[in-house]
Amino acid sequence: MATPKTWKSPLTGYENAEPLPDTRHEDGKSFNPPAPLSKAYESVTEPTLPMSKNGFAFHIYFMQSKPSEVKYAHELHERIRREFPELRIYQVWEKPVGT
Helix, strand or coil, rough: CCCCCCCCCCCCCCCCCCCCCCCCCCCCCECCCCCCCCCCCCCCCCCCCCCCCCCCCCCCCCCCCHHHHHHHHHHHHHHHHEEEEEEECEECCCCCCCC
């Protein structure tokens, strides 16, 4: 059996950072960004095609049954919120959601 890969925490360098705000968007599912939104939220440049209100999205997938993956997913989520505070980012869901 192969040795599992260990990954450095995505929060390395943020150990003493201020806590992120928990203010929610009116939909109740996403965090309300603290900064003005990018113009890309209103209009999408070619060749990106708007699928919804935003022209693109990304997801963090992880195995909920593996504590190390849950921890890493939460740390990655926090790192993304810190690096891109202007993005409208949904919470981490503990179980799969959607269709």
